[in-house]
Amino acid sequence: MLNRQDNELLCRVGPGTAMGEMMRRYWHPVCTSAQLPHPDSPPLRVRLLGEDYVAFRDTQGRVGVMEELCMHRGASLALGRVEEGGLRCLYHGWKFDVSGVVLETPNHADPRYRERMKAPAFPVREEGGLVWAYVGPKELQPAFSRYAFMEAEPAHRTVLRINVGCNYLQLVEGGEDSSHVGVLHTNMARPGWKDDEFEPNPDVVNPAALTTNDLEPQLKIEETAFGFQYVALRRIGREGVKNARVVPFIVPYGRVIPASAFQFTVLEVPDDDTHTSTYIIVHGNAPVAQEKIIELLGLDDPRYYDRTTCAFTATWADAFGQNRERMLENWTGLRGVEVEDAAIALSQGPLYDRSKEHLVPADQAVMRVRRVLLDSVRRVMDGKPPVGVGVDLRGVGACDAELEDGGAWQALMPAHREAAAA
Ligand code: FES
């Protein structure tokens, strides 16, 4: 349980809030590369931490991220023309390049005027199929943290974005909650549950495919430079050995979840207090088909996911697509891993009040998420850098392995202890 005050502190991310100030100290994904598919493609409205931006790709393929409203008199640049090396406002034709240089001001053509100005553009990187921006204080811009998926061959990686209408922390907590996997994702985690028989799910791409049906994992947690790592230990029916699933929490909202042949990196980026862009990056040592991942996640029905806008469109209007007749064979009556996770997070409401919950030991990693986020906020308030900012994340991943009782679970992911600021 969390008191109301801490709940508000953790969940509110707009400008001027303590969490918002802490979050602004990191680089954030603002869209996928595929959302700006070619030079001079249409600009994209972007909402991040309660503020509005526009992203565009210029004639040379470079990406710019600027405040959405034109510095002249505030027309949305997302309606603008993208042409000849810049973004041009429709209203009076002012034109800007990706770094904010004012290239033209047709209604006041004297170059001495525009040379004195700079449009509000932000540092941008394009890495791993995502566009990243830094919108925090200029003088505190951190090193860019590289993730393992950025090192993967593009054919061995696929990137998805799903926009979900609830607070980021509900989605983060779901991701750091090992004990829900064997229950909410029962169909994939424990096929055969209906007949009380456990059969492992052979799908090497499915991160909900557990190797055991122990529903009461024992958790162990250790602090790391990027946040923490934890292990969920499950009985597998053999003396002296357990299944160990190691998952990291990367401050402020990242995790990696293991499938047997791929890793799922998930970033729950807050658009504002009640909207989140979930980025799922799947990578491994073999080709991965986006269509297969979309199906696995349950997003292959246009009623529930709009591939153009990336919106998760399931609502209470049809109970998120839940089919009660199907529930005789299917635990949730829902469609797939992400539909199950997103429907649960939405069912908690736009911003859940944690003062009413009742936690158990299986919720320890969830509690730890809150603690490390609150620590990070307090560090920023004290004039210190937030937790894990600028850390090299290339060695950070997840695993699902067997571990002898008493064995050092931390040895399963040795790079987690070595991760340090770049
Ligand atoms: S408002 Fe953009 S050019 Fe005038």
Ligand SMILES: [Fe+2]
């Ligand atoms: Fe889940």
